[in-house]
Amino acid sequence: MKLNDPRLFRQYAYIDGKWVHGDGGHEEAVIDPATGETLGHIPSLEPGQISAAVAAADSAFVQWRALRVDERCERLLAWYDLLQANREDLATIMTLEQGKPLPDARGEVEYGASFVRWFAEEGKRTFGQTIPSHIPNAALGTIKEPVGVAALITPWNFPLAMITRKAAAALAAGCPVIVKPASETPFSALALAELAERAGIPAGVFNVVLGDAAMVSEVLCSEERVKALSFTGSTPVGRLLLEQCASTVKRVSLELGGNAPFIVGPDVDPKEAALAAVAAKFQTAGQDCLAANRILVHEDVHDEFVECFAERMKALKVGNGLVSEIDLGPLIHGRAVEKAASIVDDALSKGATLVHGDQSMAPGPNFFMPTLVTGVTAQMKIWREENFAPVAGITKFSSDDEAIELANDTEYGLAAYIFTHDIRRIWKMLRALQNGMVSVNSVKMTGPPIPFGGVKQSGLGREGGTSGIDEYLDTKYYCLGGLGSVSGS
Ligand SMILES: NC(=O)c1ccc[n+]([C@@H]2O[C@H](COP(=O)([O-])OP(=O)(O)OC[C@H]3O[C@@H](n4cnc5c(N)ncnc54)[C@H](O)[C@@H]3O)[C@@H](O)[C@H]2O)c1
Numbered sequence: 001m002k003l004n005d006p007r008l009f010r011q012y013a014y015i016d017g018k019w020v021h022g023d024g025g026h027e028e029a030v031i032d033p034a035t036g037e038t039l040g041h042i043p044s045l046e047p048g049q050i051s052a053a054v055a056a057a058d059s060a061f062v063q064w065r066a067l068r069v070d071e072r073c074e075r076l077l078a079w080y081d082l083l084q085a086n087r088e089d090l091a092t093i094m095t096l097e098q099g100k101p102l103p104d105a106r107g108e109v110e111y112g113a114s115f116v117r118w119f120a121e122e123g124k125r126t127f128g129q130t131i132p133s134h135i136p137n138a139a140l141g142t143i144k145e146p147v148g149v150a151a152l153i154t155p156w157n158f159p160l161a162m163i164t165r166k167a168a169a170a171l172a173a174g175c176p177v178i179v180k181p182a183s184e185t186p187f188s189a190l191a192l193a194e195l196a197e198r199a200g201i202p203a204g205v206f207n208v209v210l211g212d213a214a215m216v217s218e219v220l221c222s223e224e225r226v227k228a229l230s231f232t233g234s235t236p237v238g239r240l241l242l243e244q245c246a247s248t249v250k251r252v253s254l255e256l257g258g259n260a261p262f263i264v265g266p267d268v269d270p271k272e273a274a275l276a277a278v279a280a281k282f283q284t285a286g287q288d289c290l291a292a293n294r295i296l297v298h299e300d301v302h303d304e305f306v307e308c309f310a311e312r313m314k315a316l317k318v319g320n321g322l323v324s325e326i327d328l329g330p331l332i333h334g335r336a337v338e339k340a341a342s343i344v345d346d347a348l349s350k351g352a353t354l355v356h357g358d359q360s361m362a363p364g365p366n367f368f369m370p371t372l373v374t375g376v377t378a379q380m381k382i383w384r385e386e387n388f389a390p391v392a393g394i395t396k397f398s399s400d401d402e403a404i405e406l407a408n409d410t411e412y413g414l415a416a417y418i419f420t421h422d423i424r425r426i427w428k429m430l431r432a433l434q435n436g437m438v439s440v441n442s443v444k445m446t447g448p449p450i451p452f453g454g455v456k457q458s459g460l461g462r463e464g465g466t467s468g469i470d471e472y473l474d475t476k477y478y479c480l481g482g483l484g485s486v487s488g489s
Pocket residue numbers: 153154155156157158162180181182183213214217218232233234235237238240254255256257258288289386388414454458459
């Protein structure tokens with residue numbers, strides 16, 4: 001791996017400010033999904049090492065929370081500067097382990113860094129309240145205090161930003177973190193640890209643990225000293241972790257799967273809407289929780305929309321993300337390719353029409369060519385499941401009420417897109433859609449200032465925005481009694 005700073009490529013876990021091997025000597029290979037080559041190896045830690053990380057974080061909590069907030073936030077800003085200064089290396093690491101095209105990886109580094117800067121500012125605004133007293137001779141109010149050690153479990157599709165969106169909020173609040181990245185993409189997390197150390201974040205405050213996911217999560221969830229768990233990943237694993245955290249009644253934040261509807265009204269230019277839908281579907285090769293998973297198009301514009309969508313997707317270039325002008329990299333592994341193929345087969349066997357998608361053109365075993373099927377119905381897997389692949393499915397509708405009913409016909413409720421210029425339709429749909437985030441006439445919706453999160457089985461809590469830091473704060477109420485009477489109080 002060619003990096004300007006080779007020390008950003010670490011093949012150890014990071015606990016209490018030290019780079020460590022697994023006590024049992026077990027290792028796991030990390031594979032470049034584009035080439036199948038081994039990029040490096042990471043240790044598989046033993047349960048006792050996960051507990052040691054918890055102990056380190058717990059003892060670091062005392063000093064970290066005791067720092068003045070502006071001192072904590074200065075270190076976050078130093079971390080932000082280092083992320084920016086090392087953007088090229090971080091993007092290279094990400095493209096190699098995740099597969100996304102290098103410009104997208106650079107974009108994710110920017111996006112991930114932006115959360116660090118945001119929370120370095122937000123950390124200074126964790127205001128409590130003064131409460132007008134109903135108790136004689138007393139002063140009432142609240143103080144915000146850090147919850148304690150936070151465990152952060154993250155996915156492979158956004159290997160850097162899904163960590164910083166959590167970690168920056170937790171660190172700003174005064175909570176040490178233990179990060180468990182996906183085993184497919186550990187090197188971005190380890191590079192973040194190296195830069196956190198250089199930014200002056202003390203030993204034990206930012207830890208990265210690696211190893212068998214079920215074992216690591218079980219230890220973290222059952223540990224009394226871990227006070228908060230923040231997870232981004234699939235809904236089935238989120239359900240499991242929620243259950244595992246019940247025994248210690250932890251604060252749990254979940255950012256789970258999506259099955260986003262993309263609604264195209266009868267009044268829009270079908271070409272414009274099709275370009276937007278292609279952008280909303282094929283980012284990160286469809287492996288995005290915000291990907292337009294079910295495209296609902298009004299019958300008046302359906303045929304023209306399908307034609308424009310197919311034309312645009314045919315121009316997408318598929319290949320190794322390190323090569324210039326590539327639009328779609330590989331899927332993360334062979335299982336993802338098999339799942340994509342089975343979703344297409346299932347749709348075709350149940351009556352959908354294949355408009356485009358020739359897998360014989362795939363440049364390697366982990367690649368899946370952009371595919372479009374029409375005539376999708378609620379009986380098909382492509383409708384019910386988050387396909388997490390460059391597979392687009394289109395369904396026709398004939399009224400606003402039908403579009404809303406179709407859009408809400410899922411257990412998920414992360415994001416939804418609406419394309420129409422009719423303000424009444426916009427307002428009606430905006431209010432009726434069961435989603436945590438609704439984007440109208442825009443593909444881009446995310447960024448540090450927004451409360452990111454879902455309803456239904458897409459999650460609990462919000463990340464980013466002014467509320468993201470609350471996931472790591474307790475509200476302490478105080479009643480200062482016996483103060484004597486103060487005129488006017
Ligand atoms: N809502 C959001 O903000 C958001 C963002 C990104 C990804 N996602 C979702 O993440 C999913 C894709 O990511 P993924 O495949 O890495 O998800 P995943 O649930 O398989 O894995 C996520 C993390 O959980 C760990 N894990 C896996 N199995 C586990 C188990 N049995 N016990 C404990 N931990 C386990 C993994 O190692 C990884 O670190 C999609 O559903 C996507 O929508 C959601």
